[in-house]
Amino acid sequence: MSFPAAQRPGPPRFRTFRSISALILREMSTRYGRSPGGYLWVILEPVAGVALLTLIFTLISRTPPLGVSFPIFYATGMLPFTAYVAISGLVAGAVQFSRALLNYPAVSFMDALLARFLLTSVTHILVMVLVLTGIVMIYDLKLIIQFNYVFAAIGLLLLLAFSIGVANCFLFTRFPLWQSFWNILNRPLFLLSGVFFLPENLPEGAREYIVWNPLIHITGLMRKGFYPTYDAPYVDTIYVMGVSFIVGSLGLWFLIRYHKDLALL
Numbered sequence: 001m002s003f004p005a006a007q008r009p010g011p012p013r014f015r016t017f018r019s020i021s022a023l024i025l026r027e028m029s030t031r032y033g034r035s036p037g038g039y040l041w042v043i044l045e046p047v048a049g050v051a052l053l054t055l056i057f058t059l060i061s062r063t064p065p066l067g068v069s070f071p072i073f074y075a076t077g078m079l080p081f082t083a084y085v086a087i088s089g090l091v092a093g094a095v096q097f098s099r100a101l102l103n104y105p106a107v108s109f110m111d112a113l114l115a116r117f118l119l120t121s122v123t124h125i126l127v128m129v130l131v132l133t134g135i136v137m138i139y140d141l142k143l144i145i146q147f148n149y150v151f152a153a154i155g156l157l158l159l160l161a162f163s164i165g166v167a168n169c170f171l172f173t174r175f176p177l178w179q180s181f182w183n184i185l186n187r188p189l190f191l192l193s194g195v196f197f198l199p200e201n202l203p204e205g206a207r208e209y210i211v212w213n214p215l216i217h218i219t220g221l222m223r224k225g226f227y228p229t230y231d232a233p234y235v236d237t238i239y240v241m242g243v244s245f246i247v248g249s250l251g252l253w254f255l256i257r258y259h260k261d262l263a264l265l
Helices: 012-032 039-060 068-090 098-104 109-138 147-174 176-192 205-209 214-226 237-264
Strands: none
Touching: 012 109, 012 205, 039 068, 039 109, 068 098, 068 109, 068 147, 068 176, 098 109, 109 147, 109 237, 147 176, 147 214, 147 237, 214 237
């Protein structure tokens, strides 16, 4: 009696692709498929934030700190910030969210990280495009957009968000108390990331300290893309890449070293 030959598993790259695709579909169904509105809330949240800032500061000042359009000024600050918060936060919770699946040989912790990173990144980049395009069309703005700066800002945003998320993925899982401490540290971040001000308008003493925040450089670079006359001399892309590389490398090293132990916590 003859038995059919056992099928060999596919190449690792195809197994990884299938694992990431399955995790992305799972994430879409659990995060966006179960709540009323789904993806609509992802768009409405930044739109509401920009509208609120526009309303408040229109009552305070006649013109924004840069240009003449309040909505485009606050959108170029808020959209990168909300994308960073969402991407880094979801990457940080990837191992905890997919812990039960990590016991299967076909699923690795890197699959879980990449699935959340790719889905959230694509989602928020599309939100940026939709919101900014909507503002330009509604207010009939004649903008000269320098896309090289815009793409550079988005690239740095994704790099920083992934790096912070990877580091916190280990810390949140290994030290649960760190998540509460991190949330406290992040609360003033909205006020310190240049969402509604320009760093050069601050007193010199404050400006020296605020540029240590990598997000301020990303916000400045994004605005440099939308305002051709804006120089943003404080922007340092090497600094943002350096911080991202150091933090991300340490986070990946600890995850590689201890990922089996984390799956059992």
